[in-house]
Amino acid sequence: MLFFAVCACFALFPEKVLYGAQTGLALCINVVIPSLLPFMLITTCVIKSNFSRPLGILLGKVLTPITNMSPDGCICFITGILGGYGAGARAIYENYKQKRISLAEAERLMAFCNNAGPLFVMGTIGVGFFLSKTVGIALLVIQVITSLICARLFSGNFVKEKSSVREEWDFYKKNKPSLGELIISSAIESGSAIINVCVFVITFSAVLEILPFGEYPFLSGILEVTRGVAEISRTGTSSLPVISALIAWGGMSVHLQADSLSGGLFGKKLYYAGKICASLIAFFIAKVTGTDIYVIMFASVISIAVLLVLKIVKNLFFREYTRQHEYRQQPHS
Numbered sequence: 001m002l003f004f005a006v007c008a009c010f011a012l013f014p015e016k017v018l019y020g021a022q023t024g025l026a027l028c029i030n031v032v033i034p035s036l037l038p039f040m041l042i043t044t045c046v047i048k049s050n051f052s053r054p055l056g057i058l059l060g061k062v063l064t065p066i067t068n069m070s071p072d073g074c075i076c077f078i079t080g081i082l083g084g085y086g087a088g089a090r091a092i093y094e095n096y097k098q099k100r101i102s103l104a105e106a107e108r109l110m111a112f113c114n115n116a117g118p119l120f121v122m123g124t125i126g127v128g129f130f131l132s133k134t135v136g137i138a139l140l141v142i143q144v145i146t147s148l149i150c151a152r153l154f155s156g157n158f159v160k161e162k163s164s165v166r167e168e169w170d171f172y173k174k175n176k177p178s179l180g181e182l183i184i185s186s187a188i189e190s191g192s193a194i195i196n197v198c199v200f201v202i203t204f205s206a207v208l209e210i211l212p213f214g215e216y217p218f219l220s221g222i223l224e225v226t227r228g229v230a231e232i233s234r235t236g237t238s239s240l241p242v243i244s245a246l247i248a249w250g251g252m253s254v255h256l257q258a259d260s261l262s263g264g265l266f267g268k269k270l271y272y273a274g275k276i277c278a279s280l281i282a283f284f285i286a287k288v289t290g291t292d293i294y295v296i297m298f299a300s301v302i303s304i305a306v307l308l309v310l311k312i313v314k315n316l317f318f319r320e321y322t323r324q325h326e327y328r329q330q331p332h333s
Contacts, residue, residue, distance in 0.1 A: 016209040024205025027226060028198040035119040037194050039083030040090055044186040047075070047094040049176045053168040066308060067151035069109075070158045072100040076113045077151060081144060084117025085250055086197055089258035090190075096265065105158040107266045111274025112150035114258045116143055116225075116247045124226065125243070129233035135240070138291040142244050145300050146282045154274050196260040204253040218242065225251035241286040248282035249275055 046052050056071030063074045072095050080088020092113060096106045118140055126136015176182075204224045211220075221228020225246050232239045232246070250258075255275070259268075289295040 013210045017206045020206035020209030021202050023209070023227075024202035025198075027205065028201050031120065031124055031226070032197060032201055033194060035084050035117055036086055036197065037190060039079065039087045039117070040193060041186055041190045043079045043083065043087060043091045044094055044190055045182055047091065047098060047100075048186060049182055050172045051176070052095070052100070053172055054165050057165045057168055063151075066304060067148060068155045068157065069151060070101070070105065073105065073109050073113075073155065073158065076101075076109050077147070080113035080115045081147060082117060084120050085114060085254045086193075086257050086261050087117070088113030088115060090193060090261045093262040093265070097263075102158070103266070105156065106262075107270050108154050108156045108158070110258070110262065110266050110271045111154040112147055112278065114250065114254070114271075114275075115147050116140075116250070120226075121247060125229055125233070125247070129230060130237065134293055135237065135291065138293045138296055139240070139244055139247060139286075141293070141296050141300060142282055142285050142289075142291070143247060145285065145296075145303050146248050146278050149281055149303060150274055150278050153277065154270065193261050197257045200253050200257045200260070204251075218246070221246040221251060222249070223251055224253045225249070237291070240291045241283050244286035244291075245279040245283035248278040 046055065052072065052075045056075045059074035059078060060069070060071035063069055063077065064071070067077070069077060076088055076091040076095060079091040083091075089110065092101070092106050092109050095101045096103065101109070121140040121143060122133065122136030125139060126133055130136070201224075205227065208220055208224055208227055211223075217228050217231035219228075220231060228251070229243050229246055232243055255271070258271075285296070285299065289299055
């Protein structure tokens with residue numbers, strides 16, 4: 001029924017639909033493809049070549065104590081932070097397909113690995129919408145801290161004893177595919193994924209053009225983050241907490257892209273719970289800090305310290321609980 005309603009609206013407002021589709025196409029050419037395709041191609045190559053195995057061990061030494069992620073989860077997390085919307089979801093899919101992570105871990109990773117990238121936050125929003133690199137940096141730091149907090153909340157307990165970096169490096173050297181085969185297969189998969197993403201961007205852009213959201217740009221951002229943020233940014237820096245929340249949320253267009261890039265294999269409950277949680281945290285941090293970069297950096301240090309303390313307390317409690325449990329299981333005379 002919804003499909004026929006959308007088709008009817010397209011037929012009734014062809015000029016608006018055409019303009020919206022052209023806007024979406026320009027967005028794909030100028031933002032989506034340049035920011036997403038290189039990271040997606042590199043990520044696919046890294047995972048397919050097995051280079052992610054030693055790299056994941058190294059990243060895990062830094063991120064696992066803070067977030068409790070497994071080494072392979074760390075690869076997905078960093079990809080999502082650097083690559084932008086969709087890249088993290090694709091990394092999760094590739095790791096799951098390679099049987100590096102379980103279905104349960106993949107669904108938890110989806111809750112916090114599909115994030116806005118530096119190019120979008122600093123370039124499009126900071127410099128493009130606010131003409132300020134400082135605003136872009138502040139919003140980016142907020143997104144990273146928000147992702148770290150959500151990672152600690154949603155990562156679960158999938159940290160397993162892994163082999164050493166040397167052992168994983170030896171495995172990589174023995175099992176890496178030929179360079180030509182690796183590049184061709186990765187390019188085909190990445191190109192197909194990018195086409196799916198662009199289809200969603202163009203379609204949502206056309207739909208938003210005929211919806212009466214002109215006076216409610218926040219609703220536009222709920223559906224398509226770039227357009228919503230562009231409209232809200234006209235009110236000035238006072239709107240930064242709302243913009244921060246929308247960036248963390250991502251928009252329904254991004255969520256459908258993530259589902260497409262991950263093959264539609266993973267459940268949605270944890271994913272949407274993670275995105276709602278991230279938007280609330282990002283709004284709170286931006287509101288409290290006033291997006292002052294120095295205050296945000298101070299809050300970032302405090303947040304990481306708190307995460308580490310929580311990790312230490314949890315480990316101590318778990319060890320004490322295990323010790324007492326083992327003591328109760330022992331026979332007593």
